[in-house]
Amino acid sequence: MEIRLRGAGIHLFRCIYRSPTPSINSDQNNENLNNLLKFIARKDYSHRCIGDFNYRDIHWNNWTTAHDLESKEAKIIETVRDCYLQQYINESTQIRDHDDSST
Secondary structure, eight states, X not given: OEEEOSSSOEEEEEEXXXXXXXXXXHHHHHHHHHHHHHHHHHSOOSEXXXXXXXXXXXXXXXXXXXXXXXXXXXHHHXXXXXXXXXXXXXXXXXXXXXXXXXX
């Protein structure tokens, strides 16, 4: 959804859900997500609120992961930084009985 702001500017509000459950398409979906973020970053939005990416192994408070530089976690961190995006949620927003929480 695009919201025109008073005066000037457009706010993009988009929920892009990334399932934390691995599947046969996970690698391609992660690559598509990175490409989509890069595409959105090139657009002329004054504000952006997007996400729900469910990367369990990213420490957003210091932008790190224990995984190697080719991991999906490292790649999304790099994409978010390259696109000058910011992670605002730093705590788990949904915790289920037997699942690991995601931020």
